[in-house]
Amino acid sequence: MMNCREATQLMSESQERKLSLKESMSLGMHTMMCKGCHNYKQQMGTLRKITRAYAKGKNEQEEK
Numbered sequence: 001m002m003n004c005r006e007a008t009q010l011m012s013e014s015q016e017r018k019l020s021l022k023e024s025m026s027l028g029m030h031t032m033m034c035k036g037c038h039n040y041k042q043q044m045g046t047l048r049k050i051t052r053a054y055a056k057g058k059n060e061q062e063e064k
């Protein structure tokens, strides 16, 4: 199982690239069991929504 540091690292990477299935699965597993990372993820999701609302389509994530 990944540690919190790897989990938060992956979370920030997920803003820039699409995570692999394996990565998002282990990240999901970690955030499900780790309260700290779960909260962090929620906060990050909220932040991202705000940012995206400002960018409005200008900065849409593209498939790579």
Ligand SMILES: [Zn+2]
Pocket: 003, 004, 005, 007, 030, 034, 035, 036, 037, 038
């Ligand atoms: Zn954690």
